[in-house]
Amino acid sequence: MKLDILAFAAHPDDVELAASGTVIKHIQKGKKVGVVDLTKGELGSRGNAETRSIEAQNSAQIMGLSIRENLDLGDGFFEENEGSLLKVITMIRKYQPDVILCNSVTDRHPDHARAGNLVSRACFLSGLLKVETKIDGAHQMPFRPKSIYRYIQDRWIEPDVIVDISEQFELKMKSILAFETQFYNPDKNIDGPETPISSKDFIDFLKGRAIQFGRLINTQYGEGFNVERPIGVDDLTDLL
Numbered sequence: 465m466k467l468d469i470l471a472f473a474a475h476p477d478d479v480e481l482a483a484s485g486t487v488i489k490h491i492q493k494g495k496k497v498g499v500v501d502l503t504k505g506e507l508g509s510r511g512n513a514e515t516r517s518i519e520a521q522n523s524a525q526i527m528g529l530s531i532r533e534n535l536d537l538g539d540g541f542f543e544e545n546e547g548s549l550l551k552v553i554t555m556i557r558k559y560q561p562d563v564i565l566c567n568s569v570t571d572r573h574p575d576h577a578r579a580g581n582l583v584s585r586a587c588f589l590s591g592l593l594k595v596e597t598k599i600d601g602a603h604q605m606p607f608r609p610k611s612i613y614r615y616i617q618d619r620w621i622e623p624d625v626i627v628d629i630s631e632q633f634e635l636k637m638k639s640i641l642a643f644e645t646q647f648y649n650p651d652k653n654i655d656g657p658e659t660p661i662s663s664k665d666f667i668d669f670l671k672g673r674a675i676q677f678g679r680l681i682n683t684q685y686g687e688g689f690n691v692e693r694p695i696g697v698d699d700l701t702d703l704l
Contacts, residue, residue: 470561474579482615485629498531510656511645523642552586623688
């Protein structure tokens, strides 16, 4: 299956928090979008690998994803090494996306920048003929995506591009709250310690951040991204 957009995430829920409005918007436009989580998020203080896997699939249904896979590279301990790179390259060649979304260039959680760097490097290597990968015993052909966009997460980074998600914001929040063990929900009694993301304040922060991005482009809500090369356009009047 060829995808238009493939989003990578260090942990299940990274895409939901930072880029699900963009994902949903493009799916609503008829694009095929998938998510590959690099780890199971097994080191999280609340929930476990099994509950987060269920939550990730529930969220995938809410967003309307074409596929969602997990590479199980090891939460907190995965590295930018040959083994991890080849697993990411295999996914890129399998789905041949035009656009890659991946983790922030820097963030509070050290897994985030490391994951983004891993995926960015894999995108380049994926286009090299002499980098060999197989899937189901068959050799894969080289493939390199056209564009890489790194979504902005917990820490503020000045965005290079902002996507208007005003019409998708409510569905974005539903996809986030599908992770019932992780985020604030007054109707659920979830065991586990208080964390920086489990309070109502964090939900308010997410809305505020979306409003902040939206304000910069004169819309209600937005999601911000950083680019690795200049963006080309055919028509300046297409830009907000």
